[in-house]
Amino acid sequence: MNTALDFAEIDAGMLAEVGGKAANLGELTRAGLPVPPGWVLTTEAYRQVAQGLETSGDDLAERARRHLLEAPVPPAVHEAIVKSYAELGDDVPVAVRSSATAEDLPFASFAGQQDTFLNVVGAEAVVDAVRRCWASLWTDRAVAYRESNGIDHATVRLAVVVQAMVDSQVAGVMFTADPVTGRRRQAVIDANPGLGEAVVSGAVNPDRFVVYGGEILERHAGDKRLTIRSLPGGGTERVETPHEGLCLTDDQVRALADLGARVEDHYGAPQDTEWAIDEHGRIWLTQARPITTLYPLPEQSRPGLRVYFSVNVVQGVMGPFTPMGVSAFRLLSAGAAKVFGYGPADRLDGAAFVAVSGGRMWLDLTTAVRSRFGRALLPRVLTLGEARAVPLIEQLMQDPRLSPEYTSPRPVLRAVRRFARGIHAPSRVLIALTSPRKALEYTARLGAELDRRLVPPASATPEQRLDHAERLLAGTFPAILSIMPIVITGYGLFALASKLSGVPLNDMQDILRSVPHNPTTEMDLELWDLATRVEPEPFRERPVAELVRLYQAGGLPPVAQREIAAFLDKYGHRGVAEIDMGVPRWSEEPAHILGVLANYLRMEGGADLAPSALFAKGAEEARSAIAHVVSAAGRKARWRASVVRFGLRRTREFAGLRELPKFYLVKTLAGLRRSLLVVGERLVELGVLDAARDVFFLTLREARAALGGGDLRAVVEERRAAYEQESRRRHVPRMLLSDGTEPEALASAAAASTTGGALTGTAASAGTVTGVARVVLDPIGAHLEPGEILVCPSTDPGWTPLFLTAGGLVMEMGGAMSHGAVVAREYGIPAVVGVPDATHRITTGQEIEVNGAAGTVTPL
Template sequence: MKTALDFSEIDAGMLAEVGGKAANLGELTRAGLPVPPGWVLTTEAYRQVAEGLETSGEGLAERARRHLLQAPVPDAVHESIVKSYAALGNDVPVAVRSSATAEDLPFASFAGQQDTFLNVVGSEAVVDAVRRCWASLWTDRAVAYRESNGIDHAVVRLAVVVQVMVDAQVAGVMFTANPVTGRRHEAVIDANPGLGEAVVSGAVNPDRFIVFGGEILERQAGDKRLTIRSLPGGGTERVETTSEGFCLTDDQVRDLAALGTRVEDHYGAPQDTEWAVDQDGTLWLTQARPITTLYPLLENGRPGLRVYFSLNVAQGVMGPLTPMGLSAFRLISAGAAGLFGYGPANRLDGAPFMAESGQRMWIDLTTAVRSRFGRAVLPRMLTLGEARTAPVFGRLVEDPRLSLTHTSRRPVLRGLRRFARRIHAPSRVLLALTRPPKALEYAARVGAELDQRLALPDPVTPAQRLDHAERTLAGTFPAIVSIMPIVITGYGLFALAAKLSGVPVNDMQDVLRSVPHNPTTEMDLELWDLATRIEPDPFRKEPVSELVRRYRAGQLPPVAQREITAFLDKYGHRGVAEIDLGLPRWSEDPAHILGVLANYLRMDGGADLAPSALFAKGADAARSAVAQVVAAARRKGRWRAAVVGFGLRRTRMFAGLRELPKFYAVKTIAAVRRSLLVVGDHLVDAGVLDSAADVFFLSMQEVRSALGGGDLRELVGERRAAYAQESRRRHVPRVLLSDGTEPEALATAPTDGALIGTAASAGTVTGVARVVLDPIGAHLEPGEILVCPSTDPGWTPLFLTAGGLVMEMGGAMSHGAVVAREYGIPAVVGVPDATHRVTTGQEIEVNGAAGTVTLL
């Protein structure tokens, strides 16, 4: 096997032999793009030198580097380096660059993780640089990066690129899509005099140009105070400089953008490139790699610019959904759309307004953005549910590409009339106003009827299970959403009370503390009460894994075994990220609940800190708040006091039902999941799948087809790998345009140190922050302030010990805000990047009335 290959001998399919960087350079060379000549020392040479290297254990990085720097270079490899270098010219200056097999990949660029050596002159100097490149595969940063991307150290190899140096007059980087806003085909160019290393390493403030469609949209001059230049005989120097004006002409900027378009067209995806202009003015392309941070485009085929809102963000689930979870959402959306008279021809396709990207669900808001009615109503809705999106919406309506096109309200009103008629909204509102106990009975009856519909006859075939799953997911929404008119009546009366009394809504938040009939609150209180009744010893001493083993074996102490089983019988359909049908419920994996119980039992606290006591105090505070608002109304008129008192009593009676539709929806999802696991067992017996849970990495249509036989194990393996990769995505836009732009990224960044969000639950608390990205296994000491991306009911057991709450997502009516108010916890939601700007152990002050978080 050859250990050295010229760029012209390399193509994109040779990743294992030449690594990502060299594969790209070979591909670009073969495509006729202006790449400086060079060759690559293949991974075979590295394999020979790294023979016997142990890739696990303590001190791995340092041990591996020492091995590679000290091991002798085989004679044949040494000869190959010398001969290939000589073929480029007599002592020609070269760049020696690392090219790892886990590098410049579509999902991870590894940019800068391994070393590059510039202006290397002489064959022995090249050999030494090659050795140092090999060792750089094991820098601490490269090891950590591989681990964070789930790449096995043992399978990574390193090739080394040796490329003729460009004597650069100007150099830099170019992204063929805007890496900040995500807008495709908008080139962003950073340029600086001298070698591009100054720009790549971040050592200088370069000139910046933004180009779209051949037009230079933006020019921003950098200070360009540092230039890196090649030295005669090898090496580089860093020179402090003063430079006014721009280092590229407009023609050169446009030429660069055109070159970027050629590169992107060749690969069919946006690229991160490095380039140089030599002393003769010739433009060279020195590197290209995929831009790995862009969020995938939504492909829907609809013309024009479209606006999408993340359903995942709205539900507090930042991770991807399994393929079956996506199928379930499509079916549920089909049922929802049908209520408005816009159901799809095939319910498996989902509602016309639903789209998918990045294994997440998105709602098409284009019609709302471009309609008079949507512009009036949607911002108010967003302010309550997802406050950070409301100002984004405000900026979108100013975009001339999204001008007003739907001026009539008739289609919207017609759809709303259909919706109201089909869920019997007028009669539900009347019931809530005149016969509240009957309204509560109706809400409970919906749950009882749901249990009957979820039950399957026995025996039942796999095909019948799929039929039942589709009917259930598409048909349950109309029933459970019929509770919402009762809830809306309660909140409507709350707003009316504010208007009649003259008390601002933000000053009435205590009215909503400790409201009854909230299934999530009831669940949390039952879990705490459970902790007071069970035997504490194993929970205080044993790790969660051992508690899970004992519970599944029936070996917990008798009270604990019995009471936990009873709790899971009632609430075991819940879970973290429970909207995804493909994820386990607490009844399947009780580790989270057992861990919460262990945390409760390890805490020290008096009876007055028990959640039941705090809940009772909250109810007292609510009664006092109601009295104060009624008194304020009485000062304006006796009839106002009577109406306000009536309204706030109804508000407290019905506000807790807000969580009930989701409670029922999750129960439905859990029942369908149990049924599909039986189908999965059938497919395992038929040799189609390896495990029953693999069924959740197929769509509903694919599972139905699989009943006829076949082998889908390879497909499931690919889907699991893609899901794991997408789970590592660190940022998901709230709003995304069809051209890839993330509108929120266009907004001005907040002042350093100022964390501004939306007031969600009144009160001020100062305490130690605890940043939690995943509630499973998380521990919160009493009084600590929970800082998290968002919450769903799977998070709320943590609220019982939290002194305050800070969330990146949400609005005043989002799940976390509602529960925080009920518990009397000061809360601020919709705080941009809170989990990065606050660190665990940092003292912060949360002002839930002002919507501010202060770092102390």
């Protein structure tokens, strides 16, 4: 193997030999783009020097650096460096840059993680710079970055790029998509006199230009107080040189944007580039890498600018769906669309308003945004579940590209009528008004019917199981939505009571505390009650992994073994991220539930703090609140008091049912998951998959085709890697346009800033509490001391056992009617939701005050 290769000999497929940076430079050179000449010392040279290097253990970074700095350079490697350097010319100034195999990747740029040495002159100076590049693979920051991206240290190798220096008059960086707003094809250019290192290192405030479609949208002059220049004989100097005006002409800015577009077109993806302009005015491209922070665009089948809204954010599921989870969601959406009269030609494709990107589900709201009726309705609906989306929708309504296109309300009204008939809304409302008992009996019958339909015959073939899953998924949504007219009746009467009594809705929230018939609340209370009955010793003493082992082996004390099994028999279909059919349930992986039990049993507190007591207290406060509202109505007219009393009793009876459709849906998904595992077992027998659970990395269509044989193990492995990579993504947009723009990023900084030192969000559950914050990104294994304030991205029912010990709640997502807000009100804990970047701006252990009425969170 050659240890040194010219750029012209390198292509993008040589990552293992030359690393990410060199592979890109070779690719750009071969594409005819203006890259300064150079060569790369391959990873084979690093392998020879790094032999015997231990890549684990304590002080790893320091030991590795010392090894690489002290190890002798093999003679053949030394000779290759000297020879290749000489081919560039006599004592040519060069830049010596690290090029790791885990660098400039599509999912992780590693920008700045390894070292670069500029204006290196002389063969021995190049050899020394190469050695220091090797050592920089093991800087503390590089080691930490690899670990955060799940990259094994032992698999990483380093090549070294040696490239002729451009004696630049102006240099900088250019993104071919806006890295802040996400807008594609909008070039953002930072420029400074001298070498580009001043811009790359952040040592200067550069000039900034924004270009879109050939038009320069922004010109912002930086102070440019620092210039880095090459020194004769090698090295660089930093010079304080205030620079008035802009350092690029408009023609140069447009030429750079055109060059960026050529680079992006070559790679088919937005690029982060470095560039330089020499004394003759020629533009050089010195580096290009993918912009890894952009959220991927949803697949798009319809033309024009589209508006997408995140299902994951609303549901509190920040990670991606498995492919089978996506497939199931498409079928559910097809069933829902059919009730409105807009079912797709092939139900496996899902409804037209559903899209996927980054493994997450999105709703296409474009039709609603461009409809006068939708513009009136959408903000009201979003206020209940995702209040932070409302100003974004209002902002989009001002965009001329999204001007109203649909002015007649008739199509919407026809669809609503079809939907109301399809779920028998009139009769459900009537029964809710006239007989709560019959309404509740109906919901119970529906649950029993779904349970009966859920289990295919034991003799069902894998093909029949897939048929059964498709039928049930397509038909489940309409069935469970038939509960919603009953729930809406309860909330409608709640609003009517406010109107008749004159008491504002915000002052009536206590009425919704401790409502009956909420399956999530009942689950949480049963889990707490379970903790009072089981033998405490193993839970107080053993780690969770040991508790799981004991439970699965039947080795817990008798009461605990029996009671936990009974609890999981009833609620084991639930879990974190439970709307994804591909995610294991508590019955499969009980670590979360056993960990919560252990936390409960380690707590110390009086009986008055028990959730059952708090729940009873909440119910009593709700009765008092009803009496207050009835009294206020009675002061206006006696009949009003009667109507308000009647209405609020119905509200209390039906409000808790709002969680029941999801409870039934998740139960359905869990049942079908069990059935699909049988299909997975058959695919293992056929040699198509390695394990039954791998079936969830296929779609329903693919699983059916796979029953004919084949080998999908490589496909599964690739998808699992993509799934795990997406699982590490910290930022998921709430809304996204089809050109990549995140509307929230366009909102003014003032709207997302602190106000008087407080973080602002949406008031969700009244009350004020001061306590210690506990930031939790994943509820599994999380421990919350009594009274601590839970700070999290969002929640679904898998989080709610933590609510029982929380003193307050702060969520990044959600509105006043989102899941976390509703449960917080029921438990009577102060809550603020929709707080931007709360998990970053608040730290565990920090004392904060949560004002659930004002919607503020104040660090103390």
